[in-house]
Amino acid sequence: MNAKVWLVGAGPGDPELLTLKAVRALREAAVVMIDDLVNVAVLEHCPTARVIAVGKRGGCRSTPQAFIHRLMLRYARQGLCVVRLKGGDPCIFGRGGEEAQWLRERGVEVELVNGITAGLAGATQCDISLTLRGVARGVTLVTAHTQDDSQLNWQALAQSGTTLVIYMGVAKLSEIREQLLAGGMPARTPVAMIENASLPHQRECRSDLAAMEDDARDFELKSPAILVIGAVAAAAPAHPLWERDVPASATDQWTHG
Template identity: 75%
Template sequence: MNAPQPSDSVLIHLVGAGPGDPELLTLKAARVLSQAEVVMVDDLVNPAILEHCSKARIIRVGKRGGCRSTPQEFINRLMLRYARQGKRLVRLKGGDPCIFGRAGEEAQWLAARGIASETVNGITAGLAGATQCGIPLTLRGMSRGVTLVTAHTLDDTDLNWRGLAQGGTTLVIYMGVARLHQIQQGLLDGGMPATTPVAMIEQASLPDQRQHVCNLNKLCVQAQAFSLKSPAVLVIGEVVASSSLLAGQQSVEPVMALEPMLMGAVSG
């Protein structure tokens, strides 16, 4: 069966810029950006990505937790305005637009007003950060799946911590830096072993990426000592312990860049 082809009539593309490393941008995303007349870009997008759309008008519409953000309703109305003007618009989001990126909401809102959109996937930070640390999110005999969740919910309700703790999958938690105590306590109360390894990964895939490993029962203490800051993801599960790149990195000192680590391993 042939894959669906993008329509030339689509004016709005909801595009994932990936986790930060410009080389992780997809070819399709680069092509769509090169054709854009207007690009509405989120805060977490690496500025280097914008080199692919040097002739487009750039409008910054950042949305970050704990900071002053552009209202979603304003973003929606702006997309609609440019679509009605016949402009080729890219709504550029960090990571993947369908993983905590509101692409589904925006696509539905536009469709309700007769505007077609197309989503272009990007590599999500949880995957890229784990891979940079040598962590396989799934591993035969150890993890039968991966669960992506956000600690920041629309109505501020609690997650089903017991279900997550006993689900048998690797957990990747986004937007959790401000809720570390809730995450730690919820998983422990839900039955997850206190010795479960946790990787804290900050600035995933960027040159200044930092990572630190600890056990679940030490998460809050170690995060404070490590000075963990957003944007960051948590990878929780036994697969974390399988990483040779993180072996022995249980101190609170910043982890060295991956390239020097690899060079040291080769020379040793």
């Protein structure tokens, strides 16, 4: 049997958001290497597979990436079907690209299976459309956590005119706020902070750029959470446990048609 590894996106947490292709890969799997943020309910699709937890969480004890690489390679070379099951989408801040490259350089067949990313699912669950005609013509996905601690071009992001969706930003709210304000983004820009996207215990805090750090503290915002920054965050009725009044100025520029 040819060695093969599937790099599969399990989606943001709701097991019903799993794709049919992901289900097929799980059914074929002999070994499933599962991340911390994956809902274990999806394992019903691979009842006979060996399941190995290889969690990686910021600020927590994590499985070393080099060990994960070697483990995938070991089982693949045994001729087994291996699924590396990741939260969200494997190629949206999920190391899918680097894992695929590492395995292919060693002669292992790899197939990537997309999953719904948390930034999209969380926004949708809050009735936020990341792009909206007359409000936002694009969306930019960024991570506040970089491997080498390099700085994003915050000024360019602040002036992009797109909806910003920021992953792994809870610990860096102060920096995000300061950098976007310094880059020229208006203080009253609407913000939605969404915790545990798509899960039954999802929570949403509506705020604006100037107040988001204080509001997040009062709300006791915790990871995993995503930030949606832009006019679209005020373009839908809020239904959270906590919300700030949306400034009328945030909607003055909207056009409809």
